[in-house]
Amino acid sequence: MGYRGLIETFRRFLPVTEKTPVVSLLEGNTPLMPSGYLNSIVGTGFEVYFKFEGLNPTGSFKDRGMTLAVSKAKEAGAKIIMCASTGNTSASAAAYAAKAGLGCVVLIPEGAIALGKLAQALIHGAKVLALQGNFDEALSIVKEITARYPIVLVNSLNPHRLEGQKTAAFEICDTLEGAPDYQCIPVGNAGNITAYWKGYQEYKKQGLVSSLPKLLGFQAAGAAPIVNGRPIKKPKTIATAIRIGNPASWKQAEAARDESGGLIDSVTDKEIVDAYKLLASKEGIFVEPASAASVAGLLKLARKGYFHRTSQITNRKLKIVCILTGHGLKDPDRAIKIVHKPKIIKADLKAVLREIGY
Numbered sequence: 558m559g560y561r562g563l564i565e566t567f568r569r570f571l572p573v574t575e576k577t578p579v580v581s582l583l584e585g586n587t588p589l590m591p592s593g594y595l596n597s598i599v600g601t602g603f604e605v606y607f608k609f610e611g612l613n614p615t616g617s618f619k620d621r622g623m624t625l626a627v628s629k630a631k632e633a634g635a636k637i638i639m640c641a642s643t644g645n646t647s648a649s650a651a652a653y654a655a656k657a658g659l660g661c662v663v664l665i666p667e668g669a670i671a672l673g674k675l676a677q678a679l680i681h682g683a684k685v686l687a688l689q690g691n692f693d694e695a696l697s698i699v700k701e702i703t704a705r706y707p708i709v710l711v712n713s714l715n716p717h718r719l720e721g722q723k724t725a726a727f728e729i730c731d732t733l734e735g736a737p738d739y740q741c742i743p744v745g746n747a748g749n750i751t752a753y754w755k756g757y758q759e760y761k762k763q764g765l766v767s768s769l770p771k772l773l774g775f776q777a778a779g780a781a782p783i784v785n786g787r788p789i790k791k792p793k794t795i796a797t798a799i800r801i802g803n804p805a806s807w808k809q810a811e812a813a814r815d816e817s818g819g820l821i822d823s824v825t826d827k828e829i830v831d832a833y834k835l836l837a838s839k840e841g842i843f844v845e846p847a848s849a850a851s852v853a854g855l856l857k858l859a860r861k862g863y864f865h866r867t868s869q870i871t872n873r874k875l876k877i878v879c880i881l882t883g884h885g886l887k888d889p890d891r892a893i894k895i896v897h898k899p900k901i902i903k904a905d906l907k908a909v910l911r912e913i914g915y
Protein backbone atom coordinates (compact mmCIF):
# COMPACT_ATOMS: atom_id res chain seq x y z
CA MET A 558 0.00 0.00 0.00
CA GLY A 559 1.28 3.50 -0.83
CA TYR A 560 0.95 6.73 1.08
CA ARG A 561 -1.56 6.50 3.94
CA GLY A 562 -1.98 10.10 5.06
CA LEU A 563 -0.14 12.16 7.63
CA ILE A 564 -1.56 10.57 10.78
CA GLU A 565 -0.25 7.14 9.77
CA THR A 566 3.04 8.60 8.53
CA PHE A 567 3.78 10.60 11.68
CA ARG A 568 1.77 8.59 14.20
CA ARG A 569 4.52 8.59 16.84
CA PHE A 570 4.57 12.41 16.92
CA LEU A 571 0.79 12.78 17.20
CA PRO A 572 -1.75 12.40 20.04
CA VAL A 573 -3.46 9.30 18.60
CA THR A 574 -3.89 5.72 19.81
CA GLU A 575 -5.06 2.49 18.13
CA LYS A 576 -8.56 3.53 19.25
CA THR A 577 -8.55 6.80 17.31
CA PRO A 578 -10.75 6.46 14.20
CA VAL A 579 -8.48 7.97 11.56
CA VAL A 580 -10.36 10.28 9.20
CA SER A 581 -8.05 10.98 6.28
CA LEU A 582 -8.21 12.21 2.70
CA LEU A 583 -4.51 11.33 2.26
CA GLU A 584 -3.48 14.90 3.03
CA GLY A 585 0.17 15.94 3.42
CA ASN A 586 3.17 14.58 1.48
CA THR A 587 3.12 17.78 -0.62
CA PRO A 588 6.04 18.51 -2.95
CA LEU A 589 8.99 20.74 -2.05
CA MET A 590 9.72 22.36 -5.39
CA PRO A 591 13.11 23.92 -6.18
CA SER A 592 12.73 27.44 -7.55
CA GLY A 593 14.15 28.49 -10.88
CA TYR A 594 13.49 32.17 -11.38
CA LEU A 595 13.44 33.33 -7.76
CA ASN A 596 16.79 31.68 -7.14
CA SER A 597 18.35 33.97 -9.68
CA ILE A 598 16.88 37.00 -7.85
CA VAL A 599 17.98 36.09 -4.34
CA GLY A 600 21.48 35.40 -5.62
CA THR A 601 24.20 32.81 -5.50
CA GLY A 602 24.76 31.21 -2.16
CA PHE A 603 21.04 30.55 -1.70
CA GLU A 604 18.58 27.87 -2.76
CA VAL A 605 14.88 28.73 -2.74
CA TYR A 606 12.19 26.05 -2.40
CA PHE A 607 8.42 26.13 -2.45
CA LYS A 608 6.39 23.89 -0.16
CA PHE A 609 3.23 23.75 -2.26
CA GLU A 610 0.50 23.18 0.29
CA GLY A 611 -2.12 24.04 -2.31
CA LEU A 612 -1.79 20.42 -3.42
CA ASN A 613 -3.53 19.10 -0.31
CA PRO A 614 -6.91 17.40 -0.95
CA THR A 615 -9.04 20.52 -0.44
CA GLY A 616 -6.37 22.87 -1.80
CA SER A 617 -4.83 24.29 1.37
CA PHE A 618 -2.67 23.33 4.37
CA LYS A 619 -5.78 23.40 6.57
CA ASP A 620 -6.24 19.70 5.75
CA ARG A 621 -3.21 18.81 7.89
CA GLY A 622 -4.89 20.12 11.00
CA MET A 623 -8.34 18.97 10.03
CA THR A 624 -7.49 15.27 9.64
CA LEU A 625 -6.39 15.21 13.28
CA ALA A 626 -9.05 17.57 14.67
CA VAL A 627 -11.86 15.58 13.02
CA SER A 628 -10.38 12.19 13.97
CA LYS A 629 -10.16 13.34 17.60
CA ALA A 630 -13.67 14.83 17.50
CA LYS A 631 -14.98 11.51 16.22
CA GLU A 632 -13.04 9.61 18.88
CA ALA A 633 -14.66 11.84 21.52
CA GLY A 634 -18.11 10.98 20.17
CA ALA A 635 -18.89 14.39 18.65
CA LYS A 636 -21.73 14.67 16.18
CA ILE A 637 -21.12 18.22 14.94
CA ILE A 638 -18.03 20.34 14.28
CA MET A 639 -18.02 24.13 13.87
CA CYS A 640 -15.64 26.87 12.76
CA ALA A 641 -15.33 30.49 11.78
CA SER A 642 -13.45 30.85 8.54
CA THR A 643 -12.01 33.17 5.93
CA GLY A 644 -12.70 30.23 3.62
CA ASN A 645 -10.12 27.45 3.65
CA THR A 646 -10.89 26.19 7.14
CA SER A 647 -14.56 25.87 6.19
CA ALA A 648 -13.73 24.04 2.96
CA SER A 649 -11.50 21.62 4.82
CA ALA A 650 -13.87 21.15 7.79
CA ALA A 651 -16.77 20.48 5.41
CA ALA A 652 -14.81 17.84 3.47
CA TYR A 653 -13.51 15.99 6.54
CA ALA A 654 -16.92 16.15 8.22
CA ALA A 655 -18.42 14.59 5.09
CA LYS A 656 -15.85 11.79 5.18
CA ALA A 657 -16.40 11.26 8.91
CA GLY A 658 -20.19 11.38 8.72
CA LEU A 659 -20.36 14.39 11.07
CA GLY A 660 -22.41 17.57 10.81
CA CYS A 661 -20.54 20.78 10.05
CA VAL A 662 -21.49 24.42 10.70
CA VAL A 663 -19.35 27.27 9.38
CA LEU A 664 -19.57 31.03 9.94
CA ILE A 665 -18.01 33.13 7.19
CA PRO A 666 -17.72 36.91 6.84
CA GLU A 667 -20.34 37.91 4.27
CA GLY A 668 -18.90 38.81 0.87
CA ALA A 669 -15.30 38.36 2.02
CA ILE A 670 -14.68 34.77 1.01
CA ALA A 671 -13.29 33.51 -2.27
CA LEU A 672 -15.68 31.75 -4.63
CA GLY A 673 -13.89 28.39 -4.76
CA LYS A 674 -13.89 28.05 -0.97
CA LEU A 675 -17.57 28.86 -0.68
CA ALA A 676 -18.34 26.30 -3.40
CA GLN A 677 -16.39 23.66 -1.48
CA ALA A 678 -18.10 24.26 1.88
CA LEU A 679 -21.52 24.10 0.20
CA ILE A 680 -20.95 21.07 -2.03
CA HIS A 681 -19.61 19.06 0.93
CA GLY A 682 -22.89 19.75 2.69
CA ALA A 683 -21.89 22.11 5.51
CA LYS A 684 -24.41 24.50 7.00
CA VAL A 685 -22.88 27.80 5.87
CA LEU A 686 -23.92 31.03 7.60
CA ALA A 687 -22.69 34.34 6.17
CA LEU A 688 -22.23 36.79 9.01
CA GLN A 689 -22.66 40.52 8.60
CA GLY A 690 -19.31 41.06 10.27
CA ASN A 691 -15.63 40.14 9.96
CA PHE A 692 -13.66 36.98 10.79
CA ASP A 693 -12.80 38.08 14.32
CA GLU A 694 -16.48 38.59 15.17
CA ALA A 695 -17.38 35.22 13.64
CA LEU A 696 -14.69 33.48 15.71
CA SER A 697 -15.86 34.98 18.97
CA ILE A 698 -19.41 33.71 18.32
CA VAL A 699 -18.12 30.24 17.45
CA LYS A 700 -16.04 30.17 20.64
CA GLU A 701 -19.09 30.98 22.73
CA ILE A 702 -21.34 28.40 21.07
CA THR A 703 -18.79 25.58 21.20
CA ALA A 704 -18.10 26.34 24.88
CA ARG A 705 -21.80 25.95 25.74
CA TYR A 706 -23.10 23.23 23.40
CA PRO A 707 -21.87 19.75 22.45
CA ILE A 708 -20.23 20.99 19.27
CA VAL A 709 -16.48 20.69 18.63
CA LEU A 710 -14.56 23.81 17.63
CA VAL A 711 -12.17 23.09 14.74
CA ASN A 712 -10.52 26.50 14.41
CA SER A 713 -6.79 26.55 15.14
CA LEU A 714 -7.61 27.22 18.82
CA ASN A 715 -8.28 23.48 18.80
CA PRO A 716 -4.80 22.17 19.75
CA HIS A 717 -5.18 19.15 17.45
CA ARG A 718 -5.17 21.48 14.45
CA LEU A 719 -1.66 22.70 15.21
CA GLU A 720 -0.47 19.18 16.04
CA GLY A 721 -1.50 18.09 12.56
CA GLN A 722 -0.07 21.17 10.89
CA LYS A 723 3.37 20.72 12.46
CA THR A 724 3.90 17.69 10.18
CA ALA A 725 4.69 20.04 7.29
CA ALA A 726 7.93 20.95 9.09
CA PHE A 727 8.74 17.24 9.40
CA GLU A 728 8.24 16.73 5.67
CA ILE A 729 10.52 19.67 4.82
CA CYS A 730 13.28 18.32 7.08
CA ASP A 731 12.90 14.79 5.70
CA THR A 732 13.15 16.04 2.11
CA LEU A 733 16.09 18.40 2.71
CA GLU A 734 17.78 15.93 5.10
CA GLY A 735 18.01 18.75 7.62
CA ALA A 736 16.21 21.95 8.54
CA PRO A 737 16.23 24.87 6.11
CA ASP A 738 18.06 28.07 7.10
CA TYR A 739 15.06 30.34 6.56
CA GLN A 740 11.33 29.82 6.17
CA CYS A 741 8.99 32.45 4.73
CA ILE A 742 5.32 32.07 5.67
CA PRO A 743 2.10 34.12 5.50
CA VAL A 744 0.60 35.02 8.88
CA GLY A 745 -3.14 35.40 9.44
CA ASN A 746 -4.52 33.91 12.62
CA ALA A 747 -0.89 32.85 13.30
CA GLY A 748 -1.64 29.18 13.90
CA ASN A 749 0.52 27.92 11.08
CA ILE A 750 3.73 29.73 12.02
CA THR A 751 3.18 28.43 15.56
CA ALA A 752 2.70 24.87 14.27
CA TYR A 753 5.84 24.93 12.09
CA TRP A 754 7.96 26.15 15.00
CA LYS A 755 6.60 23.35 17.15
CA GLY A 756 7.40 20.82 14.42
CA TYR A 757 10.96 22.00 13.89
CA GLN A 758 11.64 22.05 17.63
CA GLU A 759 10.29 18.52 18.08
CA TYR A 760 12.48 17.19 15.27
CA LYS A 761 15.50 18.84 16.88
CA LYS A 762 14.64 17.44 20.31
CA GLN A 763 14.44 13.95 18.76
CA GLY A 764 17.86 14.47 17.21
CA LEU A 765 16.42 14.25 13.69
CA VAL A 766 17.83 17.66 12.70
CA SER A 767 20.75 19.58 14.17
CA SER A 768 19.60 23.16 13.50
CA LEU A 769 16.46 25.29 13.33
CA PRO A 770 15.35 27.77 10.66
CA LYS A 771 14.76 31.48 11.17
CA LEU A 772 11.01 31.97 10.76
CA LEU A 773 10.05 34.95 8.61
CA GLY A 774 6.33 35.71 8.83
CA PHE A 775 4.44 38.14 6.61
CA GLN A 776 1.15 39.89 7.23
CA ALA A 777 -0.72 42.01 4.70
CA ALA A 778 -0.07 45.71 5.35
CA GLY A 779 -3.79 46.42 5.89
CA ALA A 780 -4.10 43.50 8.30
CA ALA A 781 -0.83 43.59 10.24
CA PRO A 782 -1.69 43.62 13.96
CA ILE A 783 1.49 41.83 15.04
CA VAL A 784 3.71 44.19 13.04
CA ASN A 785 1.84 47.26 14.34
CA GLY A 786 1.61 45.95 17.88
CA ARG A 787 -2.16 46.35 18.23
CA PRO A 788 -5.36 44.70 16.95
CA ILE A 789 -6.84 46.09 13.72
CA LYS A 790 -10.59 46.77 13.93
CA LYS A 791 -11.28 46.64 10.18
CA PRO A 792 -8.52 44.62 8.52
CA LYS A 793 -8.22 45.20 4.77
CA THR A 794 -6.40 43.22 2.10
CA ILE A 795 -7.16 41.38 -1.13
CA ALA A 796 -5.50 38.35 0.49
CA THR A 797 -8.71 37.22 2.22
CA ALA A 798 -7.14 34.20 3.93
CA ILE A 799 -4.98 36.52 6.05
CA ARG A 800 -7.53 39.30 6.55
CA ILE A 801 -7.43 38.97 10.32
CA GLY A 802 -7.20 41.83 12.81
CA ASN A 803 -6.68 39.99 16.08
CA PRO A 804 -4.78 36.69 15.61
CA ALA A 805 -5.70 33.87 18.00
CA SER A 806 -2.07 32.68 18.22
CA TRP A 807 -0.53 36.16 18.48
CA LYS A 808 1.74 35.43 21.47
CA GLN A 809 2.87 32.05 20.12
CA ALA A 810 3.76 33.66 16.78
CA GLU A 811 5.88 36.27 18.54
CA ALA A 812 7.60 33.48 20.47
CA ALA A 813 8.31 31.59 17.23
CA ARG A 814 9.71 34.78 15.71
CA ASP A 815 11.94 35.59 18.69
CA GLU A 816 13.13 32.09 19.58
CA SER A 817 14.06 31.40 15.95
CA GLY A 818 15.82 34.75 15.50
CA GLY A 819 13.44 35.62 12.66
CA LEU A 820 10.99 38.45 12.08
CA ILE A 821 7.38 39.29 11.26
CA ASP A 822 6.99 42.02 8.66
CA SER A 823 4.24 43.32 6.40
CA VAL A 824 3.81 43.36 2.61
CA THR A 825 1.46 45.61 0.66
CA ASP A 826 -1.34 44.31 -1.54
CA LYS A 827 0.64 45.49 -4.55
CA GLU A 828 3.66 43.46 -3.45
CA ILE A 829 1.37 40.46 -2.89
CA VAL A 830 -0.18 40.75 -6.37
CA ASP A 831 3.26 41.17 -7.98
CA ALA A 832 4.51 38.00 -6.25
CA TYR A 833 1.26 36.20 -7.19
CA LYS A 834 1.80 37.04 -10.86
CA LEU A 835 5.50 36.19 -10.70
CA LEU A 836 4.84 32.74 -9.22
CA ALA A 837 2.32 31.98 -11.95
CA SER A 838 4.26 33.42 -14.89
CA LYS A 839 7.86 32.56 -13.95
CA GLU A 840 7.60 29.48 -11.75
CA GLY A 841 4.47 27.83 -13.16
CA ILE A 842 2.79 27.77 -9.74
CA PHE A 843 -0.71 29.15 -9.25
CA VAL A 844 -1.41 30.07 -5.63
CA GLU A 845 -4.08 32.13 -3.94
CA PRO A 846 -3.11 35.72 -3.04
CA ALA A 847 -2.50 35.07 0.69
CA SER A 848 0.07 32.41 -0.21
CA ALA A 849 1.99 34.87 -2.35
CA ALA A 850 2.66 36.92 0.81
CA SER A 851 5.53 34.58 1.66
CA VAL A 852 7.19 35.25 -1.70
CA ALA A 853 6.39 38.98 -1.52
CA GLY A 854 8.17 38.96 1.83
CA LEU A 855 11.14 37.04 0.45
CA LEU A 856 11.50 39.59 -2.36
CA LYS A 857 11.22 42.50 0.08
CA LEU A 858 13.92 41.10 2.36
CA ALA A 859 16.15 40.17 -0.59
CA ARG A 860 15.87 43.76 -1.86
CA LYS A 861 16.98 45.04 1.54
CA GLY A 862 19.97 42.67 1.63
CA TYR A 863 18.55 40.81 4.64
CA PHE A 864 19.71 37.33 3.63
CA HIS A 865 23.30 38.30 2.97
CA ARG A 866 23.39 40.31 6.19
CA THR A 867 22.06 37.55 8.43
CA SER A 868 23.73 34.50 6.92
CA GLN A 869 26.84 32.89 8.26
CA ILE A 870 29.64 32.12 5.84
CA THR A 871 29.46 28.45 5.00
CA ASN A 872 30.69 26.19 2.24
CA ARG A 873 27.17 25.20 1.29
CA LYS A 874 24.19 27.02 -0.16
CA LEU A 875 21.70 28.36 2.37
CA LYS A 876 18.18 27.02 1.99
CA ILE A 877 15.11 29.25 2.01
CA VAL A 878 11.68 27.58 2.01
CA CYS A 879 8.57 29.58 1.07
CA ILE A 880 5.29 28.08 2.25
CA LEU A 881 2.64 28.33 -0.48
CA THR A 882 -0.42 27.81 1.67
CA GLY A 883 -3.29 27.51 -0.82
CA HIS A 884 -4.13 26.82 -4.46
CA GLY A 885 -4.85 29.58 -6.99
CA LEU A 886 -8.07 27.95 -8.15
CA LYS A 887 -9.56 28.87 -4.77
CA ASP A 888 -9.91 32.46 -5.89
CA PRO A 889 -10.44 32.55 -9.67
CA ASP A 890 -12.00 36.04 -9.51
CA ARG A 891 -8.69 37.55 -8.41
CA ALA A 892 -6.80 36.01 -11.32
CA ILE A 893 -9.43 37.11 -13.83
CA LYS A 894 -9.33 40.66 -12.46
CA ILE A 895 -5.63 41.16 -13.16
CA VAL A 896 -5.17 39.46 -16.54
CA HIS A 897 -6.17 40.46 -20.07
CA LYS A 898 -9.42 38.82 -21.16
CA PRO A 899 -9.11 36.53 -24.20
CA LYS A 900 -9.59 38.30 -27.50
CA ILE A 901 -12.67 37.20 -29.43
CA ILE A 902 -12.02 36.37 -33.08
CA LYS A 903 -13.69 34.55 -36.00
CA ALA A 904 -13.54 30.73 -36.17
CA ASP A 905 -11.18 31.00 -39.10
CA LEU A 906 -7.66 29.64 -39.68
CA LYS A 907 -6.33 32.87 -41.17
CA ALA A 908 -7.69 34.95 -38.28
CA VAL A 909 -5.91 32.73 -35.76
CA LEU A 910 -2.62 32.81 -37.70
CA ARG A 911 -2.77 36.59 -37.92
CA GLU A 912 -3.17 36.83 -34.14
CA ILE A 913 -0.12 34.66 -33.44
CA GLY A 914 2.06 36.56 -35.90
CA TYR A 915 2.19 34.33 -38.98
Ligand SMILES: *Cc1c(COP(=O)(O)O)cnc(C)c1O
Nearest residue numbers: 645745746747748749798882883
Ligand atom coordinates in the same frame (compact mmCIF):
# COMPACT_ATOMS: atom_id res chain seq x y z
C1 LIG B 1 -5.37 29.97 6.85
C2 LIG B 1 -4.50 30.46 5.77
C3 LIG B 1 -3.39 31.30 6.01
C4 LIG B 1 -3.06 31.82 7.36
O1 LIG B 1 -2.68 30.85 8.28
P1 LIG B 1 -2.78 31.16 9.84
O2 LIG B 1 -2.54 29.87 10.50
O3 LIG B 1 -4.16 31.69 10.06
O4 LIG B 1 -1.75 32.20 10.13
C5 LIG B 1 -2.60 31.66 4.95
N1 LIG B 1 -2.88 31.25 3.68
C6 LIG B 1 -3.93 30.46 3.41
C7 LIG B 1 -4.18 30.05 2.01
C8 LIG B 1 -4.77 30.04 4.44
O5 LIG B 1 -5.82 29.27 4.16
